[in-house]
Amino acid sequence: xxxxxxxxxxxxxxxxxxxxxxxxxxxxxxxxxxxxxxxxxxxxxxxxxxxxxxxxxxxxxxxxxxxxxxxxxxxxxxxxxxxxxxxxxxxxxxxxxxxxxxxxxxxxxxxxxxxxxxxxxxxxxxxxxxxxxxxxxxxxxxxxxxxxxxxxxxxxxxxxxxxxxxxxxxxxxxxxxxxxxxxxxxxxxxxxxxxxxxxxxxxxxxxxxxxxxxxxxxxxxxxxxxxxxxxxxxxxxxxxxxxxxxxxxxxxxxxxxxxxxxxxxxx
Amino acid sequence: xxxxxxxxxxxxxxxxxxxxxxxxxxxxxxxxxxxxxxxxxxxxxxxxxxxxxxxxxxxxxxxxxxxxxxxxxxxxxxxxxxxxxxxxxxxxxxxxxxxxxxxxxxxxxxxxxxxxxxxxxxxxxxxxxxxxxxxxxxxxxxxxxxxxxxxxxxxxxxxxxxxxxxxxxxxxxxxxxxxxxxxxxxxxxxxxxxxxxxxxxxxxxxxxxxxxxxxxxxxxxxxxxxxxxxxxxxxxxxxxxxxxxxxxxxxxxxxxxxxxxxxxxxxxxxxxxxxxxxxxxxxxxxxxxxxxxxxxxxxxxxxxxxxxxxxxxxxxxxxxxxxxxxxxxxxxxxxxxxxxxxxxxxxxxxxxxxxxxxxxxxxxxxxxxxxxxxxxxxxxx
Numbered sequence: 001x002x003x004x005x006x007x008x009x010x011x012x013x014x015x016x017x018x019x020x021x022x023x024x025x026x027x028x029x030x031x032x033x034x035x036x037x038x039x040x041x042x043x044x045x046x047x048x049x050x051x052x053x054x055x056x057x058x059x060x061x062x063x064x065x066x067x068x069x070x071x072x073x074x075x076x077x078x079x080x081x082x083x084x085x086x087x088x089x090x091x092x093x094x095x096x097x098x099x100x101x102x103x104x105x106x107x108x109x110x111x112x113x114x115x116x117x118x119x120x121x122x123x124x125x126x127x128x129x130x131x132x133x134x135x136x137x138x139x140x141x142x143x144x145x146x147x148x149x150x151x152x153x154x155x156x157x158x159x160x161x162x163x164x165x166x167x168x169x170x171x172x173x174x175x176x177x178x179x180x181x182x183x184x185x186x187x188x189x190x191x192x193x194x195x196x197x198x199x200x201x202x203x204x205x206x207x208x209x210x211x212x213x214x215x216x217x218x219x220x221x222x223x224x225x226x227x228x229x230x231x232x233x234x235x236x237x238x239x240x241x242x243x244x245x246x247x248x249x250x251x252x253x254x255x256x257x258x259x260x261x262x263x264x265x266x267x
Numbered sequence: 268x269x270x271x272x273x274x275x276x277x278x279x280x281x282x283x284x285x286x287x288x289x290x291x292x293x294x295x296x297x298x299x300x301x302x303x304x305x306x307x308x309x310x311x312x313x314x315x316x317x318x319x320x321x322x323x324x325x326x327x328x329x330x331x332x333x334x335x336x337x338x339x340x341x342x343x344x345x346x347x348x349x350x351x352x353x354x355x356x357x358x359x360x361x362x363x364x365x366x367x368x369x370x371x372x373x374x375x376x377x378x379x380x381x382x383x384x385x386x387x388x389x390x391x392x393x394x395x396x397x398x399x400x401x402x403x404x405x406x407x408x409x410x411x412x413x414x415x416x417x418x419x420x421x422x423x424x425x426x427x428x429x430x431x432x433x434x435x436x437x438x439x440x441x442x443x444x445x446x447x448x449x450x451x452x453x454x455x456x457x458x459x460x461x462x463x464x465x466x467x468x469x470x471x472x473x474x475x476x477x478x479x480x481x482x483x484x485x486x487x488x489x490x491x492x493x494x495x496x497x498x499x500x501x502x503x504x505x506x507x508x509x510x511x512x513x514x515x516x517x518x519x520x521x522x523x524x525x526x527x528x529x530x531x532x533x534x535x536x537x538x539x540x541x542x543x544x545x546x547x548x549x550x551x552x553x554x555x556x557x558x559x560x561x562x563x564x565x566x567x568x569x570x571x572x573x574x575x576x577x578x579x580x581x582x583x584x585x586x587x588x589x590x591x592x593x594x595x596x597x598x599x600x601x602x603x604x605x606x607x608x609x610x611x612x613x614x615x616x617x618x619x620x621x622x623x624x625x626x627x628x629x630x631x632x633x634x635x636x637x638x639x640x641x642x643x644x645x646x647x648x
Contacts, residue, residue, distance in 0.1 A: 095613035111297040113334070120337040127340075128365070130372035133379040140613045159332040183368075190364035 005030045005162065005194050006051065011060035013046050020046050024060070024222050026213045033188055033195040033208050035228060038215035039243065044198045045089075047215070048166055051196065052086050053077065082110065085160035089167045091151030093139040099126065100135035103154045110158060125153040129183065145176045149183075156187070163187070165197040169204055177201065181208050202246065206232075214240055273329050275299050279311055285319040287312075289342065292327035295335035303334055305341040312345055321346055322354040325362065336365055343370075408605040412535065415527045419536075424528045434537035438499050442545060445494055450482075450549035453490050454556025457481045462565055471565040475575035478557030483584040487550040489636060491542065492595035496628035500603035503534050504624035507607025508617040516608070526608065535600035542596030543589045550588065583648060591639055595632050602627040 006028040013020040020043040049055040129149040169177035214224040275293040418424040461477035606624035
């Protein structure tokens with residue numbers, strides 16, 4: 001725990017000439033639940049796309065351990081990518097395959113396991129996310145929350161060291177969202193995985209986040225970083241405080257209720 | 268992380284007749300998965316009967332991943348079946364937590380389902396019923412489309428004029444290159460096919476008759492229709508299908524737009540307006556293609572060819588072809604829009620919709636072509 005697993009140096013992201021964010025610097029440590037937060041349209045999801053290797057940076061570097069994700073050869077990059085799992089915003093399950101086939105796909109492709117063992121792993125992963133018995137369902141036959149959990153089961157298929165989440169609780173009711181938060185936390189604790197999460201759900205941020213970076217759409221760079229609760233207590237930046245307090249009152253007013261909320265959901 | 272791997276092992280120690288300790292060691296990961304079959308352990312649990320408690324320990328455990336977990340789950344599952352208590356308190360924290368999590372949500376009753384195999388006779392019956400349902404759905408859609416045309420005639424139809432123009436652009440001018448290529452080649456082929464026979468008795472001049480009548484009455488309309496079924500019919504189905512997946516059609520309904528008027532009407536109208544024009548163009552290109560062969564290879568002068576074409580082809584032939592093409596246009600637009608509107612809510616459903624739009628269109632085109640030809644024959648047109 002505590003050693004840096006991902007380092008971002010002077011990262012600048014842009015679509016052509018359109019600048020999204022510039023000069024981002026942060027470090028994600030092993031075992032962290034790292035939150036990428038900021039208002040809508042600030043480039044949170046774009047940052048995620050850069051971290052998981054789907055979009056090349058305009059400038060700067062992303063280091064996994066000591067290897068630069070965008071400067072290494074294809075084989076090494078493949079190796080890095082094998083260590084990560086991603087839960088996309090709407091699950092992104094392949095709609096022509098059953099849940100079992102979705103989860104079995106990477107396992108069958110990248111491990112030497114036998115058919116029976118793969119089936120057992122599929123059932124185990126589905127049980128972990130509370131979907132035992134749903135192996136033969138197609139994604140279109142289950143609810144949105146279930147699709148998200150099945151997506152999580154697929155993201156975990158290869159026991160990744162780093163799990164990425166894009167807005168995991170968006171579109172879920174508060175109880176399901178809390179259950180998902182608990183699940184993410186217990187997976188972190190039991191698997192020893194590192195979690196990187198894009199979200200603007202305050203309850204999640206305070207309940208499980210151990211470190212964070214705050215992206216600002218106006219200055220187009222990170223204006224705050226650190227554990228979310230500490231940011232709320234110590235940040236002097238009115239933008240950060242407004243975001244973390246839902247823009248209705250001073251930090252003192254809301255830190256009470258928010259930490260109470262956080263305490264309520266922390267097991 | 269270690270570089271060497273230690274074989275995954277387990278040791279079973281019994282204390283008394285009721286207690287058993289299962290000690291795991293080594294590296295339990297995907298690379299060693301072949302040596303982790305739980306069969307022997309499961310057999311050991313069964314006998315002799317009377318086992319009451321299984322204690323799991325993992326003091327010398329190296330690397331581990333899901334392979335270890337499925338082994339443990341198999342053991343725990345068996346113990347639960349046999350009513351044996353499992354003591355996992357000496358397992359590492361992470362493994363214990365994962366085991367708890369895996370059993371936290373019990374399997375929902377009735378969720379699991381096996382694969383159902385239908386007998387071929389039942390399958391046959393189902394397909395027959397599907398044809399009936401399909402015919403019903405098509406008739407219904409035809410009726411709704413007719414109603415929206417009635418609304419259009421009464422000036423009440425709600426759609427954006429710009430959509431109509433965009434669709435006309437998409438169906439018409441954008442299809443010109445492919446229509447050019449295909450009809451030129453079809454005229455060429457017709458000329459060759461006729462020439463082989465006609466040249467036998469020196470009647471090359473009649474190639475002009477064959478090409479003119481063949482293109483005007485039949486091939487011009489048919490080829491245009493087939494091209495448009497593949498190009499535009501499939502596009503209609505895919506567009507509307509994707510809108511359905513994204514709930515755009517629901518949104519239109521809620522805002523008070525009838526999807527039939529707002530989405531289907533401009534598309535059908537565009538295709539119906541454009542088809543005869545494309546058909547006319549295809550006829551022209553076909554005759555030119557036929558002329559290239561006749562004049563170039565079979566010793567007939569250009570004037571002779573044009574004169575013969577003029578003699579052979581009557582306005583009635585042209586009218587029959589254009590009428591056919593208009594009917595085909597209606598059918599393609601109907602099939603494409605219907606499959607799009609019926610589309611399910613997934614990526615593969617959009618693909619299915621596009622495929623079945625093309626198949627339905629082509630079936631309808633060929634069947635209606637036969638019927639129209641038969642009618643023309645009976646009426647002596």
